[in-house]
Amino acid sequence: MHGYEFYVDPSRCIGCQSCVKACEECETHRGKSMINFDFIDRSRTTATAAYVCWHCDEPTCAMVCPADAIKKGEDGVVQSSLKPRCIGCANCVLACPFGIPKIFPALDQMMKCDMCYDRTSVGKRPMCATVCPSQALSYVRPDEIAGRREKPTNVFYFGKQKITTRVYMMTPAETDSVSLDVLDYVWENSHVTVSQSQ
Amino acid sequence: MSLFRSPSKDPLWKDEFSVFTSDERYVTRRQFTKFLTLASLGMFVGNVWIVAKAYFAKKPVYPTAEVVALGEIPVRGVKLFTYPTPQDNCILVRTGEEEYVAYSQKCTHLSCAVYYSAKNDRLECPCHQGFFSIQDGSVLQGPPPRPLPQIVLEREGGKLVATGVRVNGNG
C-alpha cells in the first residue's frame, strides 16, 4: 500500500523482542502481541525469528472460517476476525500453514496481525517494522530492499500446495520460492523443488 | 435459479460468502439486480393482466333511468342527476330547443365537479381550469387527460331517459 511492501528476514533477527513489545501497545488488541516469535532450537542456538501474518492472496484461514469472520480487503490486507462473527472455534488456527492466528479462549476470539491497518491505511509503517533495530521486519519500498544481498520471494510450497502472499520473505539470491518439504532440501548443491516435479 | 447464474467457477456458497470484501458487495449487487428484474417482470405481468381484463371483460349492462321531462328546463339550462348509481353524479345541459347533452360530472383530472358555463358555452372545472367541449366532452384546455364520459340519452314519450355511458375519444 502506498508503494510500500513488508519484508521479513529471519536471518537478521537478534531476538530483542522489540517487535513483540511494540505490537502489544496497540489498543485494538488490548495488550496482546500479534507477533509470532520463534526460538528456532532454543537448547542449541540463540537463533530467533519473528513473523507477522503473511496476508496470503487466497487466505486459508478465511476460507476455512465457518462464521465468515475473516475478510481480505481490496488493498490485500487480511483483517483479523470480525468481533461479532468469530465463535472461537480455532479452525483458522489449525488451518493456517504458517501458524499465525492466535486463539484467545478467554475472549472466545481469534486475533492476528492485520499489518497495523490503522497505520498502514494512512501511509504509516506497522509498529513492528518501525521498531525493529536490525530491520528483520521492514516496511519499505521495493527499490530500497533491492540493495540487500538476499532477494524477496512471496511464493511458498507446502507439499503440492502453492501459496502466494503479500508479505515477502528474504531468501538467498538463487531461491525463487520457499518450499516446506524436507525432500526439497536433500540435495544441497542444487535448488530443485522435488515436491513440484512434473 | 440456476438459469440466472453465470456458468463459471465456484459453488454458490463461495460467491455468497466470499472472503474478499470487494466480491461481497459485488454479490449483493447481483442479487439486488435480480430482485429488480423480478419486480420489472411483475409490473409487465400487471400490464398483461390489464390487457386480458380489457379484452375478456363482459360488456357492462346499464340500467335505463328517467332523467328529465322534455321542456322541463329552459335552453342553456342545467339539471343534475345521478346515473347509473347514486354515487355517479351527472350533468344534463339543454343546448338547443331540441338538443340535450349529458355527461358525467366528475372531471377526468382529479374528480372535481364540473359546471356548465353559459357565457362560454362549455363545461368548466373550477379546480384547475380544465374546460370541456359541450358538444362531445373533449378537453379544450387544462390538465384533464381524457374527455368526459358521455351519458347516452334517448327520448321515450315526453321524457329523456339515460340508457348507457359512452366513453369518447377511442374508448
Next chain:
Amino acid sequence: MDKLEPIQRRRGLVAIDGAMALIAILLVVQFWLLSATLEAFLAGHTSPVVPAAIFSGLLFGACAALNFFVNGID
C-alpha cells in the same frame, strides 16, 4: 476464485453500479406506465392498454438484459 487485478475489479464494480442505476430508472418508468395504464383502463379507455403492455415488455426486456450483463461481468 476471482483472478482479476484490483483495478479491473473496481472497473467492473463501477459498470455494475451504472447498470443498477439504469435499471432503477427503467423501473420507475415502468411503474408509472403501469399506474397510468390502470387509471386509463378504469376510466373506460382501452386504447392505450395494448401499446402500454408492449412497452412494458420492452422495459422488462431491457432490465433482463442488464441483469444478464451484471451477472456475466466477470
